[in-house]
Amino acid sequence: MKTFVIVFIILGFLLQGLFIVAEHAEKYLAADVLKGAASLMFVLVGYNAFLSVNNAFNKQILIGLVFGLIGDVLLNLRFVFPKNGQKIFLMGILAFLVGHIMYLIALIPQAQHLAAFAVIGAICAALLLIYIFKTMEVKKAFKIFGIFYLGAVFVMCSIAIGIAIYAPSPRSIVYAIGAILFTASDVVLIFNTFSGVSKFSLRITNLSLYYIGQILIACSMFL
Secondary structure, three states: OOHHHHHHHHHHHHHHHHHHHHHHOOOHHHHHHHHHHHHHHHHHHHHHHHHHOOOHHHHHHHHHHHHHHHHHHHHHHHHHOHHHHHHHHHHHHHHHHHHHHHHHHHHHHHOOOHHHHHHHHHHHHHHHHHHHHHHOOOOHHHHHHHHHHHHHHHHHHHHHHHHHHHOOOHHHHHHHHHHHHHHHHHHHHHHHHHOOOOOHHHHHHHHHHHHHHHHHHHHHOOO
């Protein structure tokens, strides 16, 4: 990994930290710019990995990272334009969904016992959705998007874990850890957003897990 790529990673974490501070201070426009800049760093890490190793896996992961950047900007843009907040939020979720589909496309050719791990992921998503719908007030639009999004997230994560178990390698292990952290960040985000009790500590946890997860997914492209 080249030195300037390490600089991108360090700069990304610094920008992510500044974003968290700006968002907490309700400086939403500045926060969105910082969030986009932080996300650009993991895209640049992925882009440099793609330049180093130009293969289908890296190309698909890079596209997924780009949609992650788009999703990040949109999710935080809802605070800049609160009147259209729900629509912008759903567009952000859609961007993340496309990103996860690209991650799945990259993983599937490497997967052993694909159906089994896909089913495990789908069951985990279904159980979480049942709990959410029974215990939290969630609007219909969020329910519809949530079913597809969480399904894709958990299936992707489960398949990544399966690959790390049955075909362990530095890349599969680093990717699987990144996928687990990404999935955990979404679970924290859901509880912090829809449980009715929003905590800054959970927001920090959500954002930290997410960013580390994306960085690890990007770094797995070098391995």
